[in-house]
Amino acid sequence: MGCCESTLKETHPDQDQHQELATASDKEALEVGNVPAFSELSLEDLRAATQNFNSELIVSESGDKAPNVVYKGRLHNKQWIAVKKFSKMAWPDPKQFAEEAWGVGKLRHRRVANLIGYCCDSDERLLVAEYMPNDTLAKHLFHWENQTMEWAMRLRVALYIAEALEYCSSEGRPIYHDLNAYRVLFDKDGDPRLSCFGLMKNSRDGKSYSTNLAYTPPEFLRTGRVTPESVIYSYGTVVLDLLSGKHIPPSQALDVIRGKNILLLMDSHLEGNFSPEEGTEVVRLASRCLQYEPRERPNPKSLVAALAPLQTKTDVPSYLMMGFPKHEEAPPTPPRQLSPLGEACSRMDLTAIHQILVMTHYKDDEGTNELSFQEWTQQMRDMLEARKRGDYAFRDKDFKTAIDCYSQFIDVGTMVSPTVYARRSLSYLLCDQPDAALRDAMQAQCVNPEWPTAFYMQAVALAKLDMHTDAADMLNEAAALEDKRQKGGRAP
Structure with missing residues (x-):
């Protein structure tokens, strides 16, 4: 028996409640593309899915204080997954890890890359999520090769991530750890989604922010605590990224905004192809999110209300706006022999x-x-x-x-x-x-x-x-x- 099988019985003693949760999750899954209900997965299945955690399948890795690695994998039912591997040191208590995972696993929404399982076997601590095949917002904003992201798509990203935050907040999970452009992922249809991994701490005691201090909410620097208002501040930095196509420190951006030089913020690669009125509105929204006093920042619901009327090209699929090919399963390509x-x-x-x-x-x-x-x-x-x-x-x-x-x-x-x-x-x-x-x-x-x-x-x-x-x-x-x-x- 894996260590968390007994743990889950302690964590969730009411098995009928479990059944209700699974039924509700199954119902919700139908609304978000047949996402399976959250469950415990075996270490053997995850080893098979990731070719025994093959280093060639690593899609991201970060953190010196709380190291974690994300692998791409494929379950026996052919579903592609992202597997986040923690050290036991990050989560020494299996019961606590299971409780956190179940809390995030209850969420199901089309704007979230949903958590579908976890594994807690011996020293292993693993989270399993839907795999998003079209890279991160950071890649498409900062390191694009074929085309820059058009204005209508940037507005869509801002709205969809606000919708994800509103949903999480309404479900009692308003805390998101270290929201940034790397946490926004694009699914097979080119739609932006919020990574579920940020809904769970990197470790039991680990810091919630790993980015440069210039982008960290000021109250976190004072108290070391993340609040729902801290998440809005971080969302504001993502909106700045969308406006500028660069990672600009909030203090620098606010100086530009106060000087009413809004055009200086806008990404030159847009070549003026945006509505000045919409640009002004989004800059104003970013400024509100980045207020020094947490109580002066908007809540997720008001973000959605502000962004929804700005949407254009609503009948154009995201994959067309992003220049992605229509998603089709392709056979895996053998690794190339390097020089x-x-x-x-x-x-x-x-x-x-x-x-x-x-x-x-x-x-x-x-x-x-x-x-x-x-x-x-x-x-x-x-x-x-x-x-x-x-x-x-x-x-x-x-x-x-x-x-x-x-x-x-x-x-x-x-x-x-x-x-x-x-x-x-x-x-x-x-x-x-x-x-x-x-x-x-x-x-x-x-x-x-x-x-x-x-x-x-x-x-x-x-x-x-x-x-x-x-x-x-x-x-x-x-x-x-x-x-x-x-x-x-x-x-x-």
Whole structure:
């Protein structure tokens, strides 16, 4: 018998009440796409579903103080699931874990990625939710590749998440831990949903906020406690993300709002394709959510009331607005064989990456610069001399000097070199500056859009920034580009 079988009898002694709960859940499930009633799942089933918790199936991982990892899996009934794995240290008391899981498991709503089960066997503490296949709001706002999110879709995200919060609040679960753009997931139809994992603490005693302090509700910094009003503050930061397409600290955004420079907040990638009146209304709503005094913030019901009249394109499915293909089950693709550089990047082995970049030299820069004789000036010779000094420093692992010399080369701007950007990116990583490293790796991609190294370096920088899902996507992109090169007869 798993440890929580006996626990559940203690936690829920009234078996008739259990039956009523399951019946109500089954009824509600019909309204939200046949979501099964919440239940205890066996460790054997979850091991089988996740290929024994295969590291290749990890979709996110976070937290030093309360480590947890989320795996993608598939149950024997073919249902895709997300499995969140806690350490026993996070939840030493199985009864307490079960009680928390059952509390969240009672919820069923079409705006929530619903919790469908849990497992508490020996040292294992696992939550099981519906799997959302179309990534996070953070990915689509901050790291999009094909198209930016249009205004009508941003309004839809704001409304749907407000509806999710209103439902949870009405069901007695008004506390949501660390609401941010990574907690908003897109389902197979492209509709945004609120992850159920945030409805449960990361640990019995763990902190509820893991984001940068600049985005944390001010009262949490004072008391260490999360309140329903704290959740509204965090919702306000998500609305800022939707408005700006960037992660802007609330204090900075409020300064812009007070200065009545609302257009400065709006995402330039929208290219003005939004109603100024709607923009003003949403900015006003964000400002109310971010008030310093918790009592001055709106409640979820008023959020829904404010956002519902702003909705447009209500007859257009979300997957069309998001540019997703109509969801169809596809056979799993076998993992690609990574190149030595890919292997080094997947292991985060910066020493091995350095050795490979030194050996590769500039062979991938061919064709990126064609200079006339007139351009071969003294300035050009000085610039190439700066690059040469950077190369010597890079080879000798003097990474600060390498950054300085490569910056001299880049700042002149007469030549562009993806290799210089890749080398400076690695130098930044080795100097513990992952933000700058990511910018350089993205610049390398701009210069040479099909260069695998640019994507590999982005993967390493994203992993250093704890954006592991995006890092895995970049690794896959790089491996796909290497495959394409090999099939085209070019060396990777």
